Amino acid sequence: MSKTGTTEKPDPWRVPVAVAQIPETGLHRDIEADQAIRNAVADVGGLREVLSAQASFDVTPKSGGRFHVAGHVRARIGQTCVVTLEEIETDIDEPIDLTFAPPEQIPQMAALVDEAEASDEETPDPPEPIENGIIDLGRVATDALYLAVDPYPRKPGAVFEPVVEAADPEDHPFAALKALKAEPKKSGTRKPKGK
Numbered sequence: 001m002s003k004t005g006t007t008e009k010p011d012p013w014r015v016p017v018a019v020a021q022i023p024e025t026g027l028h029r030d031i032e033a034d035q036a037i038r039n040a041v042a043d044v045g046g047l048r049e050v051l052s053a054q055a056s057f058d059v060t061p062k063s064g065g066r067f068h069v070a071g072h073v074r075a076r077i078g079q080t081c082v083v084t085l086e087e088i089e090t091d092i093d094e095p096i097d098l099t100f101a102p103p104e105q106i107p108q109m110a111a112l113v114d115e116a117e118a119s120d121e122e123t124p125d126p127p128e129p130i131e132n133g134i135i136d137l138g139r140v141a142t143d144a145l146y147l148a149v150d151p152y153p154r155k156p157g158a159v160f161e162p163v164v165e166a167a168d169p170e171d172h173p174f175a176a177l178k179a180l181k182a183e184p185k186k187s188g189t190r191k192p193k194g195k
Contacts, residue, residue, distance in 0.1 A: 011136065011138065011139045011142065012037060012040030012041045012043070012044045012142060013033055013037050013040070013041055013053075013138035013139065013141060013142045014136060014138045014139065015029070015031050015136060015137040015138035015139075015141075016134045016135070016136050016137075016138075017029070017059065017134065017135050017136075017137055018133055018134055019065075019067060019100075019130055019133055019134070019135060020133060022059055022061055022067065024061060026058060026059055026060040026061060027058075027059050028056070028057070028058050028059075029056070029057045029059070029137055030054070030055070030056050030057075031054065031055050031056075031057075031137060031138065031141065032052075032053070032054040032055075033050070033052075033053040033054065037053075037138075038050040038051070038052070038053055041053060041142055041145065042077075042078075044142075045142075045145070045146050045149065047077050047078065047079060047149065048077075048078040048079055048080060048087065049077065049078035050075060050076075050077050050078070050145075051075075051076040051077065051078060051089065052074075052075060052076045053073070053074075053075040053076075053141070053145060054073075054074055054075070055071060055072065055073040055074070055096075055137065055140075055141035055144075056071045056072055057069055057070070057071035057096070057137050057140070058070050058071060059135065059137075062099070064101070064102075064105065065101065065102045065105070065130075066099055066100060066101045066102075066105070066127065067099070067100045067101075067130070067135060068097075068098075068099055068100075069096060069097075069098045069099075069100060069135065069137070069140060070095075070096060070097050070098075071095075071096045072093060072094065072095055072096065073092065073093075073094045073096060073141045073144045073145050073148070074091075074092065074093050074094075075091075075092040075145050076089055076090070076091055076092070077089065077090050077092060077145075077149065078090075079149075079150075079153040080153070081153060081154055081155040081158055082152045082153060082154060083154050083155065083158040083159065084155050084158050086155055088153060088154075088155050090149075090150065090153060092145060092148045092149070094144045094145065094147065094148040096140060096141075096144050097125075098125065098127075098128055098140065099125070099127040099128070100127060100128045100129070100130045100135050101127040101128070101129065101130065102129075102130055103129045103130065103131070105127070106126075106127060106129050
């Protein structure tokens with residue numbers, strides 16, 4: 001349960017790696033989502049479908065209990081074209097380059113990122129926290145996939161053409177005045193009431 005009292009959807013793709021079991025030489029992992037995971041990824045991400053999803057990672061230990069995670073996520077997703085409303089498929093190939101750090105180091109490292117932003121140096125990404133001694137490669141893959149999704153997918157060659165309506169000659173700023181002027185004047189005088 002979140003703080004607001006609503007239930008959050010669980011991570012659809014879980015591949016936990018205990019940092020204590022990562023050798024000094026690092027480790028390589030290839031992961032692939034089965035049908036149930038792909039359905040969950042599509043549901044959580046608001047996609048029509050996920051036809052395939054796989055990822056490759058190299059996890060390398062760094063000083064201070066930090067870990068560098070590099071790799072790629074490749075997926076084929078089904079979406080709906082925002083112009084034609086036809087079903088389309090999109091390929092995703094998203095690189096991953098993250099640093100994970102123990103939670104107690106995050107504020108200090110975030111401050112270093114803020115300092116780098118203030119200077120002209122290239123700004124590094126802030127580190128991700130290692131949660132309960134675990135780096136979840138499935139979650140890393142899912143997050144990268146979601147970030148790569150085009151929120152407004154278009155079928156190749158599809159162009160939005162607004163509907164153009166011919167201007168109504170009676171539809172102009174002074175049409176109401178023209179209508180008042182055209183009303184015939186009533187002849188005759190009114191007698192005041194009560195007399």
